[in-house]
Amino acid sequence: MGLFDVxxxxxxxxxxxxxxxxxxxxxxxxxxxxxxPLPGTSLALIPAPYQPHSEDELSDQExxxxxxxxxxxxxxxxxxxxxxxxxxxxxVAKLHREENPNYAAWVxxxxxxxxxxxxxxxxxxxxxxxxANLGHKPPESHVRAMTELRRQTNDKVAITVYDTIAxxxxxxxxxxxxxxxxxxxxxxxxxxxxxxxxxxxxLLEAPEKKSDADEKNDGVPDISSLGDDSPNGESSQKPSNxxxxxxxxxxxxxxxxxxxxxxxxxxxVNKSAARRAVEAQPDIAVPLIQEIGSLLQQIDRAVAIRLxxxx
Amino acid sequence: MLNPxxxxxxxxxxxxxxxxxxxxxxxxxxxxxxxxxxxxxxxxRTLLICVTGQDDDDLGIKRFNRGIHPEGPSVIDGxxxxxxxxxxxxxxxIREVRPNLDVxxxxxxxxxIDGLLMLRTLQEGAxxxxxxxxxxxxxxxxxxxxxxxxxxxxxxxxxLVLAAAKYLIVPTRSDDSSVRxxxxxSKNFKLVKTQVNPHLQMxxxxxxxxxxxxxxxxxxxxxxxxxxxxxxxxxxETIVGYREVPARNARKKGLLFGEYADLLPTTATTxxxxxxxxxxxxxxxxxxxxxxxxxxxxxxEIFDHTxxxx
Numbered sequence: 089m090g091l092f093d094v095x096x097x098x099x100x101x102x103x104x105x106x107x108x109x110x111x112x113x114x115x116x117x118x119x120x121x122x123x124x125p126l127p128g129t130s131l132a133l134i135p136a137p138y139q140p141h142s143e144d145e146l147s148d149q150e151x152x153x154x155x156x157x158x159x160x161x162x163x164x165x166x167x168x169x170x171x172x173x174x175x176x177x178x179x180v181a182k183l184h185r186e187e188n189p190n191y192a193a194w195v196x197x198x199x200x201x202x203x204x205x206x207x208x209x210x211x212x213x214x215x216x217x218x219x220a221n222l223g224h225k226p227p228e229s230h231v232r233a234m235t236e237l238r239r240q241t242n243d244k245v246a247i248t249v250y251d252t253i254a255x256x257x258x259x260x261x262x263x264x265x266x267x268x269x270x271x272x273x274x275x276x277x278x279x280x281x282x283x284x285x286x287x288x289x290x291l292l293e294a295p296e297k298k299s300d301a302d303e304k305n306d307g308v309p310d311i312s313s314l315g316d317d318s319p320n321g322e323s324s325q326k327p328s329n330x331x332x333x334x335x336x337x338x339x340x341x342x343x344x345x346x347x348x349x350x351x352x353x354x355x356x357v358n359k360s361a362a363r364r365a366v367e368a369q370p371d372i373a374v375p376l377i378q379e380i381g382s383l384l385q386q387i388d389r390a391v392a393i394r395l396x397x398x399x
Numbered sequence: 400m401l402n403p404x405x406x407x408x409x410x411x412x413x414x415x416x417x418x419x420x421x422x423x424x425x426x427x428x429x430x431x432x433x434x435x436x437x438x439x440x441x442x443x444r445t446l447l448i449c450v451t452g453q454d455d456d457d458l459g460i461k462r463f464n465r466g467i468h469p470e471g472p473s474v475i476d477g478x479x480x481x482x483x484x485x486x487x488x489x490x491x492x493i494r495e496v497r498p499n500l501d502v503x504x505x506x507x508x509x510x511x512i513d514g515l516l517m518l519r520t521l522q523e524g525a526x527x528x529x530x531x532x533x534x535x536x537x538x539x540x541x542x543x544x545x546x547x548x549x550x551x552x553x554x555x556x557x558x559l560v561l562a563a564a565k566y567l568i569v570p571t572r573s574d575d576s577s578v579r580x581x582x583x584x585s586k587n588f589k590l591v592k593t594q595v596n597p598h599l600q601m602x603x604x605x606x607x608x609x610x611x612x613x614x615x616x617x618x619x620x621x622x623x624x625x626x627x628x629x630x631x632x633x634x635x636e637t638i639v640g641y642r643e644v645p646a647r648n649a650r651k652k653g654l655l656f657g658e659y660a661d662l663l664p665t666t667a668t669t670x671x672x673x674x675x676x677x678x679x680x681x682x683x684x685x686x687x688x689x690x691x692x693x694x695x696x697x698x699x700e701i702f703d704h705t706x707x708x709x
Contacts, residue, residue, distance in 0.1 A: 090629020091585035092567075092601040094592055106554030107520050107528045108590055155471060221489045221537040223469045247541055248444070255467065255495045282442045282499075282543055289498065393464075 134160045168228040169216025172209035175201075179210070208232070218247045224254055233265045237272070241279050248281040252288040259386070268292070346387065409532045411598050415545040415564040416705055421580020423551055425572045426607040426639070429646070430697070431548035432457035436655040437698040439500035443543035446492055449505030450480065450512075450531070450560050451550035458496050459653015460504055466496035476506030484512050484530050489537040505548065513553045528555075528595055532563035551580070554587055561591040565598050566705045568635075570607040573620045578627055603704045604628060605635035605697065633704055637697040645687035648680075656691040663687065 089095065135153045146154065163170075178184055179191050188194035192203040201209075212231045215238065219226050234246040253268055254260050271291050275284065357380075365373035418431040428451060435447035436458070447458075454476070459465050461475055469491040472478065480503050483490045492501040519527040539545065549560040561567065567588055571577045581604065592599040604624060606617065617638065624634055649659035663685070667677030 090631045091581055091627055092588055093629055093631045094589050105590075106558045106587065107516055107525050108558065108594060218537075218540065222541060223491055223494070244540060251541065255498075282444060285444065285499065286442045 162225055165225040165227055166216070166220055168209060168231075169213040169220065172211070172213030173217060175206055176210045176213065211235075214243050215246050215250075218243070219250055222247075222251055224250065224260075226250060226260070227262075229262050230260065230265050233262055234269055237269050237275065240275050241277060241284075244281050245275065245279055245284050248285045249288055252285045253292065256289060256292040258390075350387070409529060409536055409563075411532065411563055411565040411596060412535070412539040412542065412545050413565065413709065414543060414705065415539075415547070416566040416568060416602065416701070417547040417549050417560050417564045418568055418570065419547075419549040419557060419560070419584050420551055420569060420571065420577075421583050422577055425570050425577055427550070427570055428455045428548050429457060429650075430570050430607065430694075431546050433655055433694050434698050434701060435500055435502075435544075435546040436497060436657070437695065438544045438546070438702070439497050440657075442499060444499050444501075444541060446501045446503070446538075446542045446545045447496075447548065448480070448490070448492075448503040448531075448535070448545065448560075449477075449548040450509055450556050451505035451548055452477070452507055452510040452552055453550070454505040455650065456504075456653060457650055457655070458500075458502060460493060460496055460502060463653050465653070466493035466502065468493050475504055477504065477508035477510075477512075478506070479503055480505065481508040481512055481515075483534040485515055487530070488534065490534050492538075501542075505550075509550075509556065510552070512559070513555045516555050516559065525594070528558050528562045528591070531559045532596075535563055551584065557584065557587045558591050561587055561599055562596045564596075566600050566602040566708060568602045568701055568704075569604040571604060571624065573606060573609050573616065575623070578620070578623050581624075581627060600708050601632050602708050603633040603635045603701070605700075606638050607697075608641045609638055611638055611640040611693075635697070635700050635704065637693065637700045639693040639697050640689065642686045642690045645684045645690050648684065649687065651680075656687060656694050659683065660687045660691040 133156050135156065141147060141150060175195065182191075184191055184194045188197065192206060195201050195206050196203070212228065212235075215231050215234070216226065216228070219231075230250065231246075234249065237249065238246045249268065249272070250260070250265065253264060257264060268288055268291060272284070272287060362373070362377060366377065416434070418427050418434065420427045428449070431447065431449070432455075435445050439445040454461070456462055468474065469479075471491070472482065474480075474482075474491055474493060479491055479493075482488070483503075490503055492503045494501045496502045516527050516530065519530075535545070545564070547560045547564055549557055551557065567584075569581055569584060571581060588599065588601065606620060606624075609617065609620075621634060628634065645656070645659065649656050652659065654662075660683075663683045666683035667681035669682065671677040672679055672682060
């Protein structure tokens with residue numbers, strides 16, 4: 089008998105070590121291993137408002153509170169799929185049967201959710217949950233933009249499409265999702281997620297490849313700092329010969345484009361204009377200002393890296 | 400994630416493969432990283448989970464800050480793996496370490512999982528061996544292939560990994576202690592298979608990091624391995640030769656062998672180094688080419704074996 093051949097009878101209780109050392113019967117206790125709710129999904133985990141403890145760096149407790157509150161706000165993005173999952177579970181298990189056997193009527197009476205909205209949420213929750221588990225925060229509109237794609241194929245293809253967009257683009261917008269889905273065109277029912285993912289990458293990377301090709305024609309030979317840069321395109325800790333490395337070149341281009349856009353944007357807005365806009369039409373101006381602030385913070389976070397000391 | 404019915408058995412994901420060994424230092428982490436890299440390069444969505452206290456960073460995640468790190472606390476140095484098990488939450492891998500390749504990095508914090516699980520075992524029973532499988536389940540469906548790098552440090556960690564996977568492959572060196580070391584992992588394999596994961600299969604063993612010209616010795620080693628493993632376990636044919644310099648250089652740059660070999664056309668020469676136009680680190684040794692080729696062949700053979708077992 090070979091080392092890896094299993095003799096079930098002989099195996100019982102023989103050489104039990106590690107996690108099985110406490111007795112093999114305990115293995116049946118898998119039921120007790122439950123998955124804990126994510127932070128912020130329980131109201132008890134979100135602190136009540138309090139005055140700042142200081143003006144200095146956040147304490148560990150404040151950091152924990154910040155994470156809990158951020159996760160709490162993320163619920164805005166999670167609500168649609170949590171509701172959809174709940175609706176489906178209640179419907180399939182007929183948990184409503186004591187209160188009203190007519191499910192759609194019961195949902196309307198209880199939450200004023202229409203039948204069409206009810207089934208849309210049920211239809212969307214699996215994709216929403218899967219994307220949330222992968223660390224994405226798609227609003228319902230993004231998932232809805234993939235409805236036709238999901239009908240043609242399946243949820244996994246839709247998840248792959250969204251995830252690939254998020255990997256290749258700094259920010260996922262509803263417009264971008266719609267564009268990619270549109271550019272993908274009709275997909276067969278049995279389309280493989282890996283193939284679709286590849287196609288999405290091609291669609292998103294096409295313009296950059298062109299600029300890489302232009303860059304390669306500069307005729308500058310490369311012999312230094314081979315491989316110091318990531319194959320994924322992030323900069324290494326040491327500067328390398330950027331002209332010869334197409335990926336580093338791409339990064340420099342990204343930074344230059346960002347700087348140019350920010351310089352252009354800085355010319356267009358000032359405090360008085362913002363104040364006037366808020367006074368005149370707060371319902372339009374306030375969300376715009378908040379979005380601008382949020383994007384600037386996002387950029388700020390993106391460039392908040394340790395820089396090499398000046399020589 | 401809000402799943403009160405966790406008692407349901409978890410079938411390990413298709414294509415989930417553990418690279419495990421009887422003893423350390425036989426090339427397990429290198430093989431795991433290359434398997435994952437090869438799979439991702441072929442367009443398959445791949446997740447590499449390193450359940451190892453010592454992370455060699457073959458993919459340059461830490462040194463070159465590669466990949467898109469998840470929001471919130473750091474997942475480097477095994478912190479992410481530990482917190483997922485501790486908090487009973489889904490795994491939060493670093494995405495796009497390479498196109499299509501996500502990674503849960505190992506590191507010192509992984510060592511603390513053992514103590515945590517032991518404590519929980521006292522309270523909850525040996526069902527805690529499913530902890531990794533449960534943390535993986537919410538995200539597993541997205542991946543076409545999941546590779547586990549499993550260190551032989553602790554039985555509990557090895558069992559945790561084996562409970563979450565479908566296939567086991569075992570690299571070994573030619574020395575007696577490596578071959579005999581397979582006995583240790585085989586105990587955990589059989590224990591997990593009979594108790595919690597009947598889907599687990601032995602996909603094969605293979606000789607790693609040996610001089611390819613030593614055919615007579617290989618024949619003798621294969622005989623030893625066959626005697627130990629019996630007829631039921633496949634033994635893979637490909638042998639990746641021992642080539643220290645290119646392997647070390649590639650790892651230092653956080654590159655897989657194939658990626659490092661791609662740099663060969665732009666290598667500096669010793670003449671460039673003498674002339675001060677480049678450093679010795681810019682010289683790519685020619686031996687990276689056969690090393691990359693052999694590793695690719697080994698990866699393909701492993702994929703073929705796991706496919707056949709499916």
